[in-house]
Amino acid sequence: MGQGEVSARGSAMEGDCLSCMKYLMFIFNFFIFLGGSFLLSVGVWVLVDPMGFREIVAANPVLFTGVYVILAMGSMLFLLGFLGCCGAIRENKCLLLFFFMLILFIFLAELAAAILAFLFREHLTREYFSRELKRHYQGHNNTDVFTSTWNAIMTTFNCCGVSGPEDFEESLFRLLSPSKMVPEACCQRNSSPGDVSVEQCVSGSMVFRHNKGCYSAMVDYFEMYIYTAGALAIVVLTIELFAMVFAMCLFRGIQ
Template sequence: MPEELPRRRAMEGDCLSCMKYLMFVLNFFIFLGGACLLGLGIWVMVDPTGFREIVAAKPLLFTGVYVLLAMGGLLFLHGFLGCCGAVRENKCLLLLFFLLTLLIFLAELSAAILAFIFRENLTREFFTKELTKRYQGDNDTDVFSATWNSVMITFGCCGVNGPEDFKLASVFRLLTLDSGEVPEACCRREPQSREGVLLSREECLQGKGLFLNKQGCYTVILNTFENYVYLAGALGIGVVAIELFAMIFAMCLFRGIQ
């Protein structure tokens, strides 16, 4: 019996050491990822070669840079707290790491619940209604219109169901008058990207099929991402599992530190 107590303590010490190094390695990669995202965001904001002006002129890109900075900063702080708390065996840092991980976990859980509740808003009818009511053509200062233009150019599609959606788009018809049946974002390009050359702008705007992307974006995007649904689900489950293990390791180390 007297020998069992030291042996048990030694086993507990080995388990804590294993948790400590696993937690350090995991959070070191999180720290590096956050540092890369943060560095990329800062570079875009201060780049003297003119990229900053391009980003500032596009509301979506401008918002994306701030999202990049926020994500990078959060991951950087998260990884730093985890690494330092594990190596230094600091209870305060471990507690902060646990609370931050818990907040991220709760935010992800809330987002999943909201996505499930509002899933009916992701229907074809909903997007069609919003497009016909709010789309303003080539107005890149309007975030909604700029988003749709980027989607249509990137995926080589037009409208939600097809070019016919723009016949009902009241704001678009009012702004363009008789200048075109469809927006320029619906025109075919070579290659099919924002930098691609329009095959024929005039004939496209007149609605001629050879120079116009006829397929609706809803079907194109659905087909594109259908193959990645299970991958995204698996990654989501993996991230949640890692976060749960990280919180368990943090609490075990917290309680094991004398």
């Protein structure tokens, strides 16, 4: 076998490997594109205010900021997938290099966000929300953002307080309304202002009020979505790592 034939076979194998890498790169970036589209959809879904969700996340600035973080990350992943697909199909080294740098930046940003979420996890505890509710909730006051937000939460999820109606003991609400044990937002929906059931509810009757805390109600409601989001985050990070490896290999293989 001559040296020229060996060289030709080597070049053919290298070309096949490069072609395989190109299509693998395209597939991975297509999934990144889909992931970005999903995050964008979630962010837009929250901002259009379904079921009072915007008021719910507005109760905590950390959560409300997270909506815009989701939008930003979704937009960047959307752009990444597009750049990666174009760079792979066209074998454009500039697009591939720009893609690699951008996905590296996103990966580091996601890592930093995970660290910050771990450091500030105390802001999402039951005790934190209970303390804030006792300090700032006023009852029936539509001009106060914090109060109207909690009214929306309790009405939407059919709950009362953070852990339960006992959260309103020794609170600002009781100081402002000493004759009421719980606010009207804790009363069952079939009750209307002026009904005897509402009067009994705010006076402390357990029959006409919701006795489940909002923290448990919201965790139960969003439990499936939380696990789904966690699994999706792991999948996205894995895809990003593979995409960076493929991008660099394809970049080096393009003549």
